[in-house]
Amino acid sequence: MKLRFEILQDRNNDIAAAYGLKWSFPADLKALYQQFGINLAEANGEASWTLALPARYIIGPDRKVHYLRTDPDYTRRPEPSETLEIVENLLL
Numbered sequence: 604m605k606l607r608f609e610i611l612q613d614r615n616n617d618i619a620a621a622y623g624l625k626w627s628f629p630a631d632l633k634a635l636y637q638q639f640g641i642n643l644a645e646a647n648g649e650a651s652w653t654l655a656l657p658a659r660y661i662i663g664p665d666r667k668v669h670y671l672r673t674d675p676d677y678t679r680r681p682e683p684s685e686t687l688e689i690v691e692n693l694l695l
Contacts, residue, residue, distance in 0.1 A: 607694065614648065619655030624673060628652045659686060663693045 611618065619625040628636070628643065633652050636643060644650045657677045661670035670689045672681050 608690070613655060616651070616653050616655045619658070622658070624656040624658050625653050626656065628654075661686065661689050661693065669693060 613619055616625045633643075643652050643654075647653075656673055656675055657680055658673035659670065659681060660668055663669045670686070674680070
């Protein structure tokens with residue numbers, strides 16, 4: 604499916620920070636991850652050891668936010684079908 608809209612990519616979590624969705628690993632958690640061979644800085648391509656809370660915003664052509672969902676528990680995410688329905692209705 605070819606998308607007719609942009610999907611935001613926030614490589615340095617700058618936009619997440621602007622919306623209060625960026626968090627930094629505490630030193631003890633960073634050390635634990637490193638003990639398991641996980642290098643978040645390498646995986647993210649930048650040295651901050653930060654992540655963004657999972658969030659989904661749907662912004663319409665009118666530049667209004669028509670849908671917002673965020674949850675600190677990354678396992679609780681909206682169903683793709685729910686998101687597609689909202690996007691399809693906006694594109695009608």
